[in-house]
Amino acid sequence: MNKVGVIGAGAWGTALACAMQRAGNEVLLQAYEPEVAEAINRSHANPIYLPNTNLNPNIRATSDLIDIIGSDVILMVAPAQHVRATCKALRPIWKKGTPLLICAKGIELDSGLIMSEVVGEELPDVEIGILSGPTFAIEVANALPSACTLAMKEMDRAMIMAKVVGSSRFRIYASDDIVGAQIGGAVKNVLAIASGMASGKGFGDNARAALITRGISELTRLGVAKGAKPETLMGLSGMGDLTLTCNSMQSRNFSLGVALGHGEKLEDILKVRKAVTEGVFTARSVCKLAASLHVDMPICKAVNRILNEGADINEVVDDLLARPFREEI
Ligand SMILES: NC(=O)C1=CN([C@@H]2O[C@H](COP(=O)(O)OP(=O)(O)OC[C@H]3O[C@@H](n4cnc5c(N)ncnc54)[C@H](O)[C@@H]3O)[C@@H](O)[C@H]2O)C=CC1
Numbered sequence: 001m002n003k004v005g006v007i008g009a010g011a012w013g014t015a016l017a018c019a020m021q022r023a024g025n026e027v028l029l030q031a032y033e034p035e036v037a038e039a040i041n042r043s044h045a046n047p048i049y050l051p052n053t054n055l056n057p058n059i060r061a062t063s064d065l066i067d068i069i070g071s072d073v074i075l076m077v078a079p080a081q082h083v084r085a086t087c088k089a090l091r092p093i094w095k096k097g098t099p100l101l102i103c104a105k106g107i108e109l110d111s112g113l114i115m116s117e118v119v120g121e122e123l124p125d126v127e128i129g130i131l132s133g134p135t136f137a138i139e140v141a142n143a144l145p146s147a148c149t150l151a152m153k154e155m156d157r158a159m160i161m162a163k164v165v166g167s168s169r170f171r172i173y174a175s176d177d178i179v180g181a182q183i184g185g186a187v188k189n190v191l192a193i194a195s196g197m198a199s200g201k202g203f204g205d206n207a208r209a210a211l212i213t214r215g216i217s218e219l220t221r222l223g224v225a226k227g228a229k230p231e232t233l234m235g236l237s238g239m240g241d242l243t244l245t246c247n248s249m250q251s252r253n254f255s256l257g258v259a260l261g262h263g264e265k266l267e268d269i270l271k272v273r274k275a276v277t278e279g280v281f282t283a284r285s286v287c288k289l290a291a292s293l294h295v296d297m298p299i300c301k302a303v304n305r306i307l308n309e310g311a312d313i314n315e316v317v318d319d320l321l322a323r324p325f326r327e328e329i
């Protein structure tokens, strides 16, 4: 039995704790809010972030990061914009040789760095893995069948780690492309907002299919420029997650887009949400990253104009549709 530490007891950290426990591991879940840790230990539930789900009593929680140290493997499931601060707090207590699997999906604001780069700056020499795929938390928590990519620099290490975290209901496909495994998960959140807006505006199924397909093109251009393998972007962490998120009201990013398409204001939507909507942040940072790599990402740019530059949805859509025709590939 391995000891698995999970940092971040939001919906996804809690669901991953369930999956790790089912895979036969001893699990300790670290919650940022002490009351979340208390609820998990007292009532075996996380009513704030994953309501209506009973947790196995063997899943224990803490709010103290130091308790996680000593785990055989640690999963980083804080939201992307909090990963740097969390790593800074871990640095003085980190136990050398512990692999860290990054499960957050996003690109850092300001720096435009992907999560492995952020972690690499704050915890130099740490062995990094990326766990990413089409996985809504509630379905994983309820043991519905899911699959995702686990990428590490060395394929044999990814295979070893897959045996630690995987199970029949949480199937792992190993990869050695840590860049590729991050780009899909980060960019699909922005594209899901676009897809939600199209739905909210009543643009129909054709428009959504076009957005998803041109979205994968955008995401692939960025990934390849950043050093990813194109086939990773066609896999679970890329096309798989994009398809899931762009088609479901379970997605916080898609549903935010729908609300915007209905004419709601961004600040009003965010005011009543406790859950993180990563695409709101990544819309800005992905444009910065794309500009630095000279990659054209018209859909992400359009989302960023609406979210962060106060542009009107109708005008942005007209601009997108009026672009000159081009070759498909
Ligand atoms: N929910 C899902 O279905 C999935 C989420 N993810 C990714 O997992 C990451 C975490 O998302 P969720 O667990 O869904 O979050 P959530 O929206 O359920 O909860 C918010 C999380 O943010 C934490 N938080 C708030 N302020 C913080 C701070 N200052 N420092 C550190 N943590 C703070 C809270 O403790 C909580 O864990 C995101 O990057 C998300 O894209 C990935 C796959 C599936």
Ligand SMILES: O=C(CO)COP(=O)(O)O
Binding pocket: 105, 133, 134, 135, 136, 137, 189, 192, 241, 244, 245, 250, 251, 252, 253, 254, 276, 277, 278
């Ligand atoms: O990443 C996810 C599913 O794979 C969750 O998507 P949302 O954050 O949009 O809910």
